[in-house]
Amino acid sequence: MEGKPLTTTTTTSILRNITARLLLLGVLILLFRFAYVVTITGESCTRGDFCFFSLPPNLNSVITDSDSDSDSIQSVQFYSTVFRDLISDGYLSPDSNTLCVESTPTGREVLSLREIGVKNSIGISKKAHRPLVLRGEGHSIPFEDGTFDFIFSGGGRLGNSLKPLEFAEEITRTLKPQGIAVVHVADATDTYSFNSFLDLFNSCSLVKMRDLAAPRHHHHLREFVIQKGVHHNKDSNPGGGKCWIPGYKRDLIRDAEPLIQEEPLKPWITLKRNIQNVKYIPSMVDIRFKSRYVYVDVGARSYGSSIGSWFKKQYPKQNKTFDVFAIEADKAFHEEYKVKKKVKLLPFAAWVRNETLSFEINHDPGKEVEAMGSRGMGRIQPVKKSSTGGGEVNLIQGFDFADWLKKSVRERDFVVMKMDVEGTEFDLIPRLIKTGAICLIDELFLECHYNRWQRCCPGERSQKYSKTYKQCLELFTSLRERGVLVHQWW
Numbered sequence: 001m002e003g004k005p006l007t008t009t010t011t012t013s014i015l016r017n018i019t020a021r022l023l024l025l026g027v028l029i030l031l032f033r034f035a036y037v038v039t040i041t042g043e044s045c046t047r048g049d050f051c052f053f054s055l056p057p058n059l060n061s062v063i064t065d066s067d068s069d070s071d072s073i074q075s076v077q078f079y080s081t082v083f084r085d086l087i088s089d090g091y092l093s094p095d096s097n098t099l100c101v102e103s104t105p106t107g108r109e110v111l112s113l114r115e116i117g118v119k120n121s122i123g124i125s126k127k128a129h130r131p132l133v134l135r136g137e138g139h140s141i142p143f144e145d146g147t148f149d150f151i152f153s154g155g156g157r158l159g160n161s162l163k164p165l166e167f168a169e170e171i172t173r174t175l176k177p178q179g180i181a182v183v184h185v186a187d188a189t190d191t192y193s194f195n196s197f198l199d200l201f202n203s204c205s206l207v208k209m210r211d212l213a214a215p216r217h218h219h220h221l222r223e224f225v226i227q228k229g230v231h232h233n234k235d236s237n238p239g240g241g242k243c244w245i246p247g248y249k250r251d252l253i254r255d256a257e258p259l260i261q262e263e264p265l266k267p268w269i270t271l272k273r274n275i276q277n278v279k280y281i282p283s284m285v286d287i288r289f290k291s292r293y294v295y296v297d298v299g300a301r302s303y304g305s306s307i308g309s310w311f312k313k314q315y316p317k318q319n320k321t322f323d324v325f326a327i328e329a330d331k332a333f334h335e336e337y338k339v340k341k342k343v344k345l346l347p348f349a350a351w352v353r354n355e356t357l358s359f360e361i362n363h364d365p366g367k368e369v370e371a372m373g374s375r376g377m378g379r380i381q382p383v384k385k386s387s388t389g390g391g392e393v394n395l396i397q398g399f400d401f402a403d404w405l406k407k408s409v410r411e412r413d414f415v416v417m418k419m420d421v422e423g424t425e426f427d428l429i430p431r432l433i434k435t436g437a438i439c440l441i442d443e444l445f446l447e448c449h450y451n452r453w454q455r456c457c458p459g460e461r462s463q464k465y466s467k468t469y470k471q472c473l474e475l476f477t478s479l480r481e482r483g484v485l486v487h488q489w490w
Contacts (some may be wrong), residue, residue, distance in 0.1 A: 013101035038200035079112035081308040107132030139166035156186030165291030175228045191248035192285035243439035245483035263469035271490030282316040289416035293322040299420040300326035319365040351398030352431040359396040379422045402437040418445040
């Protein structure tokens, strides 16, 4: 049987189907390419090797309409002036391989560099904007070691970073030897933040610093020009208690509240009131350039004893997140910390070496018990010494606290410590000094235990402690002389 001949209507229908399928295929190809560029690589469709339209011939056209306002023009002019000054001073040249870290979204800094003749310039930001800006972040720069002659970070971005140490280390890593980094920092006017900033770049040296007439959205802008050189290890902790005390730390101690020189007749009132006079470091200076923030509570007892009631609520943290360590040997308090996910409990006794100790609970009649009903305060001592207090005695594990501290924090960290260890401070502090671990502590809130006048029994001193107030005062004084801002705790 012969087939039916194709009619004009049938032919037209077939052509339409073919055309529709070709159009659909074209649309799918476009969508695939767009999805690859935007979704897979996270970049905009100005990426010339994947989009069907070419890059704009004039770099000025990469600035969007929303950028074409007075702020944008002022910003580009500002960066152009900054870079021309750096060229004049010899820190930047037209041949420099240059990176702008966490550039503005449309790459104003890179645009300024290219327009003044530094052609081999590129920026990184969370969102790419080709051809000026690739995707990347300051704490994870997507380039090999020693790639750039010149690296720029503007807009105070390092100071706003949640990872300032990693940010600084990545700049240093990707700089060539003798390469130059220029960092703009907003509102860093005190000597503490100045030195903390320099400590982040521990293998670089400062070659120039100046204050700038900044764009109007910054109150104050300071420019640091640093050069990568020979590595100097600034995190080595000296032994023998010999801490190098820079002038800015001496200034903090000089401006702190004075120590109470005369023994108080009612210490439970005097020392408690004195907390209102305390001048905290973050209330005096800017701490944002520290690499990490750590709070160590030695003799923490319950969470509400000082971590929850004082440190969390009252200590001025400048919106920084602190790593919190609670050191408490009394197992009666351990269960509570299981639900405190942001607190690391060390269920041992801070001591001068790793050994088994006796732990005695014995209430001091001169001090009110603040938690757990009649639960007294715990004291530790070597097992070979027999207990004479008649209290509850248990065996616990002690650990070398100075050694732990040296392994857990660095000099570039900001370390706050509260110590309430029922007389053991006269063992721990000398050990911290001898090992140099004391140099790692920025601020210490210390309760010194001595034979104080008792609240319950007028005219009688506590027999629980043998040290005198004079010996406590000497301990506080020695700590301040070693650059530790210590406060009298109660």
